[in-house]
Amino acid sequence: MTEMLLLDPVQVLKGPGHAVEIGGAALLRDGRLEALGEAARAAAHAANITVQDAGQQLLAPCLVDAHSFLPAPFQGQGETLNSLMRSAGAGGFGQIALLPDGETRRERPEHLHGFELKDCDVDVHLWAGFSQGGEGEQLTPHADLIEAGAVGLSDGGAIPSMALIDRALTLGECGSAPLLISPLDLNLRGEGLLREGPEALRAGWPGDPLSSETVPLSQLAQLQQEHPERRLMVMGVSTATSVDLLQRQPKRPGSTVSWWHLIQSSSDSAATAASWFVSPSLGDDADRQGLIEGLRNGVIDAVAVHALPLDDEECLLPPDQRQRGVAGHQHVLPALWQALVVTRGWSAEELWDILSFKPATLLGRTPEQLALGSNRWLLFDPEQTWAPSRDDPSASKAANQPWLHRAVKGKVVACGLRTPKSHCG
Known part of the structure; x- marks a missing residue:
């Protein structure tokens, strides 16, 4: 009928x-x-x-997620590819790009198969592994992975050595596909759970120094100047200082910000909400405001969901022993509408630009639009x-x-x- x-x-x-x-x-x-x-x-x-x-x-038009994690896409009691596509579609997302981390890292062309679902219109794009084993020492076959359909190369939440990134940019086997790199120095972050500041001290959580992001970001920005013909993307900018650093670059790398960093900060009940521990770490209200301004003036290109779904068992672990992240694509549009359109006077057009049109462009895809x-x-x-x-x-x-x-x-x-x-x- x-x-x-x-x-x-x-x-x-x-x-x-x-x-x-x-x-x-x-x-x-x-x-x-x-x-x-x-x-x-x-x-x-x-x-x-x-x-x-x-x-x-x-x-x-439908929304686009430039990067999220899905550790166990085909089995397990937690989030699977089926359940993610179902919930993301219900949240209005028509495209999702999955990072390579998971039960099988996507480092060879044959690892890019099996993600097509029957009777499902949510497009799945795949980031392939940038380095072998995610160890940041040896490159994967970039050209083969891109030819096999990878949307780009990334090591997820880990950052390879700058020497290896420089080598990849020089070789250029990725062609026009982007390299998505997280500006996060894990050695500098240490055990930090919140960005260093009064909120972390008052809550009693270990602090994450600003340098854990600004040091690698400065190096990535310099590499972009040295390789202006390459598409370098910075994944998940999280501080106002980083926005200022990007704004000063004559040739800016592409950049994203997680939706969660636009609606929460370390001053929001950080002492009790363990689920707010994400990577990169949450900063204070000044960081959140700086990120929003960076989005509006185009210094940051797009919003990503950057979801990391955890199962019930992992959520029972202490905050310093569990993976850091939040999930839930259905929450994203309502939260950003309230935070940006209702509270700060953004237009719907501006919101769709950072949550749909620009993420698609970053992925090398045609922006979503209504079509008869x-x-x-x-x-x-x-x-x-x-x-x-x-x-x-x-x-x-x-x-x-x-x-x-x-x-x-x-x-x-x-x-x-x-x-x-x-x-x-």
């Missing part, structure tokens, strides 16, 4: 370079965008279709309140999701993308 729905009025964002249309109309047929504007109204009138008032809702006949759309209601629950069939299986069973304002109420059925997770 054919399902048809007319949203009238509804706010419409068609794609990059377009302004949001207030009081628009959209006709949906079996999950696909059939028509917009007056054409939608005329077709709906001819078919005698009931109109749904969606004046406060926004019909827009396509099911690549989401419908977001900024006023709807909901309570995230792991019992929801579309929810992530990760145990380290924020705000479980707490009221969250803003929700993706519909998305045209097909995702795996819940029993397949």
